[in-house]
Amino acid sequence: MKGQWVNELAKNGRATGVFKVKEASLKTTRNGKNYIDAAVMDKTGSIACKIWDAAQAELAKWTPGALVEIKGRVDEYNGRLQLVIDTAVSVDASAVDAGDFEDTSPIPFDELKSDFKKLTETISDAELAALVKAVLGDRQVWERFSAWPAAVQYHHACRHGLLEHTVSMLRIAGAIAESTGRVDRDMLLAGCCFHDVGKIYELTGSTPYDYTDAGRLLGHIYLGARLVAEKAAGLKNFPQEKIERVLHMVLAHHGEREFGSPVTPATPEAVALHYIDNVDAKLQAADAAILRDQTPGAWTDYLKILETRLFKGRLES
Known part of the structure; x- marks a missing residue:
């Protein structure tokens, strides 16, 4: 039932799978519309996600630690991958392997x-x-x-x-x-x-x-x-x-x-x-x-613990 892993998600691709909610909050766009700004994870990593035009009630299924089955697309924002979610359904923990998350x-x-x-x-x-x-x-x-x-x-x-x-x-x-x-x-x-x-x-x-x-x-x-x-x-x-x-x-x-x-x-x-x-x-x-960085190019994203970006190596031409 797991579906895709976080480290399998690719830009402009589709995402289908069960993930654990890492964090989530209800925010408002400049136009006054609500959306959920969240992050989901599994044992291979985590990824940011957005649920546009979200109602307050929908936030209930996005409690940190909850499991959700997601369908959506993978975009890139500020050089990092993110999920734009079409549908999300709550999943009972008994239906999955806890070690996957x-x-x-x-x-x-x-x-x-x-x-x-x-x-x-x-x-x-x-x-x-x-x-x-x-x-x-x-x-x-x-x-x-x-x-x-x-x-x-x-x-x-x-x-x-x-x-x-x-x-x-x-x-x-x-x-x-x-x-x-x-x-x-x-x-x-x-x-x-x-x-x-x-x-x-x-x-x-x-x-x-x-x-x-x-x-x-x-x-x-x-x-x-x-x-x-x-x-x-x-x-x-x-x-x-x-x-x-x-x-x-x-x-x-x-x-x-x-x-x-x-x-x-x-x-x-x-x-x-x-x-x-x-x-x-x-x-x-x-x-x-370096192992998990999703930033395109030869350098990682900025790391707070090291106060720098790390060189991953030159990409093959």
Whole structure:
């Protein structure tokens, strides 16, 4: 029943298929006519769409997360593809495969899970190893941590994205510790495990991804630090300085106060963690942008996370 995929849609072509509503709002043209400005998605990407001369009542079927069977045409507006919809019919979730509408990490989950286990088992500091186990060995925490996205849209915004991001950071951290000898490897690996754990409370776990009330009010940095502190308090005689160093990494990993960190990195491990996080997030964002960009020509659309456009390569003549 799925029909076409987003990445199969082409300019001047027809569109027929079931898609998930990502966002939608009722707007008014200069002539005073109502229209719905929306975006739909599936696991291959998302695309903007317009429903002209739409009535207020029609907006009800365009609730974010709802499924709609669409028929329409594919146009281009400002260099990007968009759907102009002729008809849209609500579809019950039981009639489709939920996996068709949720982007998933390109790395198989079993591989990510195995790699995470192997990498964290290399933490030789018994107290830090116990803390990692206390936090991420908690069944409810792990179920979310292993499935959740790492962000709403900018990087690793997919199922298992948070786990993929963490595994990648653990690899980078190990390499930096080995090559420089200037950081406490175990402390840095623990920081990689914990830095974004608050995302499991900050973000929703299914598409279209969004922020929870707690996420908007408190943010993942505080939520993650609170979780780690609570688990450390449950471990007998966990050293005070060690938990302070761990929490400092979580609190400082955004690097600057203007980006949400209440403190700036003040230990070698916190400095390293900040840059590892930044590098991995931006490289993944660049890779995903080039893979999915629909802008004609050799350059991607402008990417806010990188503050630039990316070169995709010259088109064949």
